Amino acid sequence: MSERPVQQRVRLRSITPEGAYHRLVLDAGQVARTAQPGQFVALSVGGADSAMLLRRCFSIAGRREGGIELLIAARGKGSTWLTQRRPGTSLDVIGPLGGPFPPAPRRAGVVLVGGGYGAAPLLWFAEELIARGRAASTVQLVLGAASQDRLAGVEQARALGAGVHVTTDDGSAGIAGRVTAAVPAALAAARREAPRESRPAPGSAPAAGSGSAETAGPPVEVYACGPMAMLRAVSEVAAEHGSPTWCAVEESMACGVGVCMTCVLPIRGADGVVRNLRTCTDGPTFDARAIVWDQIPSLTGGSR
Amino acid sequence: MSERPVQQRVRLRSITPEGAYHRLVLDAGQVARTAQPGQFVALSVGGADSAMLLRRCFSIAGRREGGIELLIAARGKGSTWLTQRRPGTSLDVIGPLGGPFPPAPRRAGVVLVGGGYGAAPLLWFAEELIARGRAASTVQLVLGAASQDRLAGVEQARALGAGVHVTTDDGSAGIAGRVTAAVPAALAAARREAPRESRPAPGSAPAAGSGSAETAGPPVEVYACGPMAMLRAVSEVAAEHGSPTWCAVEESMACGVGVCMTCVLPIRGADGVVRNLRTCTDGPTFDARAIVWDQIPSLTGGSR
Amino acid sequence: MSAGERAEGTAGEVSGVDMTTHLGTLELPNPVLTASGCSAAGRELDPFLDVAGLGAVVTKSIARAARPGRATPRMAETPSGMLNSIGLQGPGIEAFLAKDVPWLRERGARAVVSIAGGDAAEFAELAGRLAELGPEGGISALEVNISCPNVANRGLVFACDPAASTQVIAGVVEVVAGRLPVLAKLSPDVTDIVEIARACLDAGADGLAMINTTLGMVIDTDTLRPVLAGITGGLSGPAIRPIAVRCIYQVHAAMRAGALRPAPIVGIGGVRTGLDALQLVAAGACAVQVGTATFNDPSAPERVLGELRHALAERGFARFVDAIGRAHD
Amino acid sequence: MSAGERAEGTAGEVSGVDMTTHLGTLELPNPVLTASGCSAAGRELDPFLDVAGLGAVVTKSIARAARPGRATPRMAETPSGMLNSIGLQGPGIEAFLAKDVPWLRERGARAVVSIAGGDAAEFAELAGRLAELGPEGGISALEVNISCPNVANRGLVFACDPAASTQVIAGVVEVVAGRLPVLAKLSPDVTDIVEIARACLDAGADGLAMINTTLGMVIDTDTLRPVLAGITGGLSGPAIRPIAVRCIYQVHAAMRAGALRPAPIVGIGGVRTGLDALQLVAAGACAVQVGTATFNDPSAPERVLGELRHALAERGFARFVDAIGRAHD
């Protein structure tokens, strides 16, 4: 964690439907103060007499006038409760939690791959990258979803001037198919647009260095956020094209702050040892090459 | 039960603070259709994901334009939740439950003794009695509470033209003291105002007959609604003055409809046998002489 | 009759799912029952549901004589549950047979009668009386509530002791002599529920009903005294559903593993929706009872049945029975 | 020092209530602790509360060697509770001593270290290592988590078997040799919790911590498979509070009745507010732990302490200890 999280009771400033999702703006000034793209918040749901004991986690989708934005899918009972709140409701929020996305090396191209609402934190990341001086054309966004209404951030991405690649499983918008279908084109575009003249800076992430060694042209880094199976598929395609992938994972979290050990994933350390790391505090973003995919039961059908 | 209860999802039409209480009007047309004073409703609280599983019971305080009125004290978490609802909220209601107050013999005087919000159903009862042709002066209301803000229905009672006797424990309104302090005067007034010319009709409740045998003047019946200790005290004072008391009790009810057996009180039957009767279906109003007060743990300190 | 033929046209078949299930020799048109003590003898639920449309009505445990039950307060609400301490208040078997069974019969409802006794002899006597009437007399099955106190053994509940459970069930089974299916109702408050299940099945029970409430207590934070007059009470409701699912799963697993004679399990505990019922079924229950949820929603048993049927249809089941024990596959 | 003098000016005295309590020889400034496995080793709660202000931090059960724990999913939310199946993931005792204990010490927090082993020897070894360090080494007490699987006995948890409980506790008590208070942590999943409490106290435990989670299970109604990779998991949270209150009450009652050696009970289970804590205290607990509620509100242990103090003051208590066991008076 980069900054200590805070616990705040805040006002829901606004709530707006956005396709299949709802965009919430919370007056969470203390959270907003230090939040960075890739971090998340944990909201308590249902009130003091609710049967729902656990907080729900949501990626921070942006900062707005001293508040934070979230993009929420009504999935089960807790998220549905949240999307039914009215402006003015008081909510208990903890954040910012987890670490931010690792910084993209200045001279690398960037491909951001978002599945469904997973696009939301990546759009904020793109905004920040561009705001900090990166050419918008070096940022390529792949936005995929099951259907058009589940696509998030397409307009926002276009407005930023970034490259936009859209896929839907049912073909209702963009390319019919999974995000992986669009990743090669996005990688190529990012490589094309990335500053040609230079090699990766020595201080950049080792991942970038190793990726660029295998392919022609400047390095490209991939950031992906979405379901676990998507993360794996994207990172495999990216690896084939010589790019490393930063995966923002979404495991079931009982506490969100690092005390319960429910949210772990098997991660291979620099020492080669696989450890079950907490995705809430040690993540939620991991280098795809460190994730031991074959030991994740939800992918191998081990238990569910 | 006089009519079969119904289960309805209804709209909260309005909610208005009234002293320490809230008056709720529910668009419960089906409940209102057959409801009579003395009956109650059971409301589910907290929504589908609430940790509060059981319904809360409230006396029906009146009918209004096809709906029903309730007067609710925010006591614990369920009643507090109810008093915080906004108009338009959808509520699940079952009613009318329990039996109505037994009818007052036409030629008897009537004393209605309400403790706190317990006054609410009695006011409706008074209204109905007067609407059916009884002289308002033959109805005497004793309204008592801990303090002025907890008095219910004083204005309403005055507007009806009924006799009104007010007591507060702290003396902030009316006579300082318990309702029992005002009961003798109310009994005397009711007896004074009751139609002198006749003896109790043969068809009237035996209670009325036996009461009048011990005192001069026409019979007076007492109806009381409030805490158990108050009911006992009122019925004792009334008995000393030769009047029977109908007590509307308020036991903890898990189901409200007669299936759980949690709400029982020891009641002596006509056969002399004491049985634990369900206050939800066999009550909530009982003849004080049938209640075996000494076997009620909450009064004898048996367990609480 | 083949499975294919059976899927059409039986009483249990609605909206494409054959809901028929069996408790031993007893065929039920569907697997959703009321729970003992949570529906009295059915009559009070009449305004809210059609008792004949349920798998069966399980009546409040009945004893030989009329019993006043415990003192009040008898209940306390707890997070997602409640405690009760009714103490088996009831009119006694004769009044019950005179008043309650005829009403259920008239309505066309199936009655599973729950019996409770202070010793094995009382259980056997009750069972004999009911078996005499048999199905023709309007009794579909017996549920033996062994989760009640054994008078002879310091009030220890029968279901907490394999020997006591064996004694009660063997006595009942003997006197019933196959005239009615006998279900043993188990308590979860034991170190090893499979051991108690084995004692009951070895003693000849046709099936198991599980779980009864788990022992709990609430203290009034104003008086600092127990809320219930009976001090402790039985905890029920959604709060205990995970315990029910676990118990059913353990017993069904033991049956699959050959460690226990296969027998029908009636699942009970915290069922509020059709999906809750489906959890118990997938764990191994061939029928479910809806208890405390009825207090929240008196139409709950009927609603749960509809929701369960819908959930099965959505998941592509043609027959309810195919979902039983699915979590073990 | 008389009781009157003590009520003033001790570390535990705030807003008129002396919150001091004792676990055997260990004096704690107040009775609210974290629960094992619900606060890691305290560090992650640092942004939300002052660990030194709590009665103690009870650390996640630690084993001899580093353990990866169970596969995911490891949790499921349940009505007013949750299931967990972590499988004692941890760094092993040496890494724990090197990293976690020094941090707690530096912060001025008291550490109650929970230990877990697959057999009695592992428990004893862990206890020996910690007793060596003793209070000077930053260890205030040991909590022996016997609610974990006994490798030698088909994975049956020690706390479900009096003999296994005796063996573990006797081994720990022997090696600790009075250098630290030893608390035995009990499972509620037994027929007779007083029997297990007796086994632990007879084996020399200085006190009892109760309750651990109760075994439960949730089935995913889409896949119809158990949600947890470990199939069953431990149920915790407000849903089980009535069970905790009952267990504490039963054990404290046995102590009052002379059927059990009097010893401090640390109450655990479903505490979310100060009034919840007060229920456990009135039932007989001389300290309470806040577990699952911390996931809902990471400041919960500190908040509960404040609320408890306030509730005691409102009820006219000058000293916390006077409320212990009040429900039995």
Ligand SMILES: Cc1cc2nc3c(=O)[nH]c(=O)nc-3n(C[C@H](O)[C@H](O)[C@H](O)COP(=O)(O)OP(=O)(O)OC[C@H]3O[C@@H](n4cnc5c(N)ncnc54)[C@H](O)[C@@H]3O)c2cc1C
């Ligand atoms: C780091 C992180 C960031 C997330 N960001 C977003 C976001 O920006 N927008 C968004 O809509 N959703 C996001 N999610 C997923 C979101 O947390 C779940 O959809 C939500 O918790 C579901 O709760 P529920 O009550 O609706 O579902 P239920 O199924 O009723 O929840 C039951 C329990 O399972 C947990 N759970 C269920 N689904 C998930 C899931 N997919 N991931 C984690 N826990 C789950 C819940 O938290 C809860 O504890 C994120 C999750 C994580 C871990």
Ligand SMILES: Cc1cc2nc3c(=O)[nH]c(=O)nc-3n(C[C@H](O)[C@H](O)[C@H](O)COP(=O)(O)OP(=O)(O)OC[C@H]3O[C@@H](n4cnc5c(N)ncnc54)[C@H](O)[C@@H]3O)c2cc1C
């Ligand atoms: C027939 C009947 C008529 C009633 N009429 C009214 C009325 O007109 N206005 C009004 O304000 N209140 C009335 N009450 C009392 C009202 O039901 C309780 O105040 C309310 O249930 C408290 O719920 P809670 O969640 O706020 O309190 P909690 O203490 O959180 O409730 C916990 C449980 O105890 C039960 N309970 C607590 N207090 C009472 C009580 N006094 N009586 C019965 N059950 C209780 C609750 O129903 C719930 O199941 C009536 C009760 C009955 C039985």
Ligand SMILES: Cc1cc2nc3c(=O)[nH]c(=O)nc-3n(C[C@H](O)[C@H](O)[C@H](O)COP(=O)(O)O)c2cc1C
């Ligand atoms: C008020 C009440 C009374 C009960 N009475 C009985 C009874 O007489 N006999 C019995 O076997 N079970 C009795 N039970 C237990 C239920 O039948 C059921 O086993 C238990 O409540 C768990 O199911 P639930 O969570 O759906 O309520 C009673 C439960 C409640 C809540």
Ligand SMILES: Cc1cc2nc3c(=O)[nH]c(=O)nc-3n(C[C@H](O)[C@H](O)[C@H](O)COP(=O)(O)O)c2cc1C
């Ligand atoms: C995620 C989680 C992990 C736990 N790990 C341990 C543990 O390692 N050792 C232990 O003795 N108890 C462990 N427990 C049990 C708690 O310490 C506590 O006994 C139980 O959760 C009941 O208290 P609660 O309802 O306040 O959570 C764990 C509980 C949870 C929820």
Ligand code: FES
């Ligand atoms: S969610 Fe609790 S440790 Fe990560």
Ligand code: FES
């Ligand atoms: S409240 Fe259930 S029988 Fe009266």
